């Protein structure tokens with residue numbers, strides 16, 4: 316369609332159906348299986364990408380390892396300047412790349428742009444980091460000795476990212492890896508290869524203009540076989556994986572099998588607690604964005620809504636009309652993600668729709684009650700006349716039985732489960748009673764509640780918010796979750812410390828060799 320063609324052309328990708336090389340190891344190529352990438356809103360094919368064969372993955376890893384030597388030979392602040400230039404190049408295309416994300420992933424225009432902004436923000440962080448990646452100098456118990464902790468680059472960082480953040484999650488890893496002196500090799504989701512190709516082309520230009528090999532940002536598109544090759548490779552000391560708990564567990568075990576390091580960012584099962592004293596208008600906005608925004612396809616999306624008994628009815632009376640009026644043009648405008656007025660786009664794939672449908676069927680068969688007027692698959696919005704397919708569903712609120720197994724699982728769709736509680740202790744217990752531990756929010760005006768929530772008896776998640784929804788974190792703090800979310804931390808804060816190998820270096824500048832712990836040995 317012309318809608319798709321305009322977006323593709325604006326980022327320099329072909330729109331005429333020709334095959335696009337999906338492997339970058341310093342040069343563009345690929346002779347593996349051709350995958351078709353589709354627009355989730357319309358179902359149309361928007362690109363045909365030639366993926367990597369296993370041999371091509373091996374070559375790309377080797378090229379990236381070679382590039383890592385050039386990266387670490389460049390002084391940190393100079394690498395910072397390269398990151399700054401990448402930031403400028405991204406900012407120059409922020410709208411175009413954002414639209415490509417909307418076209419290929421399906422999220423709305425402002426969130427597509429926001430995702431590129433997140434990459435830009437982490438570049439700023441990377442620039443600062445490039446002058447402040449610091450070890451420590453520690454006192455030694457021995458005379459004329461000193462101890463250093465020294466961070467050195469690891470080599471190649473493997474980045475396996477998911478469809479829902481096809482650009483930002485790569486950005487978090489890439490910027491930090493480069494700031495700390497590493498090269499990267501990226502395997503994007505097989506359903507968002509165009510986003511990865513467009514971003515890599517931008518990064519490539521800047522790297523090469525600064526005398527770095529393009530393979531410092533290698534790209535291998537493809538499916539499971541490609542991922543397995545990266546996971547198994549002893550040349551990749553750190554694998555940063557974003558995806559499901561099921562696949563993450565395999566990745567974790569297999570990387571451990573060769574004593575590699577992982578950063579795992581797996582499932583979320585995020586709860587919002589609205590306490591009796593909460594500002595309900597604030598809570599309403601927070602819940603709406605986190606539950607319905609991105610059509611429920613963030614790992615930080617709100618899945619569970621825990622309402623204090625005293626406000627539960629009022630809160631639902633205010634929340635449900637938004638869901639019930641969700642049509643083409645009304646309150647929660649559903650429609651073309653590329654239309655700036657749209658608030659809810661499609662699900663990403665047919666698999667997502669099937670998961671959504673199966674979940675609703677299962678929960679209702681076990682006595683769960685659907686609270687919204689509409690649920691299930693919906694027709695593509697009329698504003699998209701070119702839509703022959705597309706993956707459209709009604710955002711839904713459900714009241715499952717309290718012991719229903721659905722409470723324990725993440726479903727990547729706009730389904731919100733509701734329950735009531737009587738005391739904050741009880742709500743915190745429910746919050747923590749799931750395998751996952753990514754994000755959580757408490758809406759309250761009480762300092763006591765906040766103190767408890769943030770403390771040792773509070774939320775066990777990696778993200779613990781107060782009067783802020785579960786999704787939409789900034790890059791400043793390290794991002795990630797505990798328990799079956801995988802314990803990984805990415806983006807800001809101290810996350811960079813995982814991208815280096817640490818050396819503890821004891822230096823003797825005296826002329827005697829005393830032993831530590833008072834041990835005496837020999838003459």
Ligand code: UN1
Nearest residue numbers: 480613614615786787788
């Ligand atoms: C993800 O869904 O994998 O906090 C990442 C957020 C975004 C990142 C989400 N900054 O929702």
